[in-house]
Amino acid sequence: MESKKEFLEITSEAMAKLSAYQWPGNVRELANTIERAVVLGRGPEISVKDLPSRFIGTDSRVKPEARSYRAAMETARRELVSQALQQSNGNRAAAAKALGLHEKYFLRLIKTLAIT
Secondary structure, three states: OOOOOOEEEEEEEHHHHHHHHHOOOHHHHHHHHHHHHHHHHOOOEEOOHHHOOHHOOOOOOOOHOOOOOOHHHHHHHHHHHHHHHOOOOOOOHHHHHHHOOOHHHHHHHHHOOOOO
16 A cells, blocks of 8 residues: 555554454454554554554454454444545545545445445
C-alpha cells in the first residue's frame, strides 16, 4: 500500500494492544489492520484510536467462534466505511478515495451495508 501520509511510529499503547491480540487471520490480518490505521489515522503516529474497535477493550472482544466469517467481515466493512465517512465529514467521494475504492463501488457498498 502506498500512502501520502507519513507515520513515524506506533505508540506503545497501540503496540501493546496489537501484541495482545490473537490474530486469527495471521499476518494478512495484521497487515490489513496497519494499512487501515494508516489510511484512517491522522498521524504522525499510529495510536489506539486509529485501531479497529476490537482492540480498544480486550474484554469486549468477540471470540472468532462466536460469530460467522460472513458476519465478521460485514461488521469490519461497515466499521471501515463508517470511519472513512466520518474522517471525510460525510464526503463520499473523499471517503472512497481514502479507501482506494471507485466511487460507484463505494456508493453501492454503502447501500449494501445500509449505512446512512
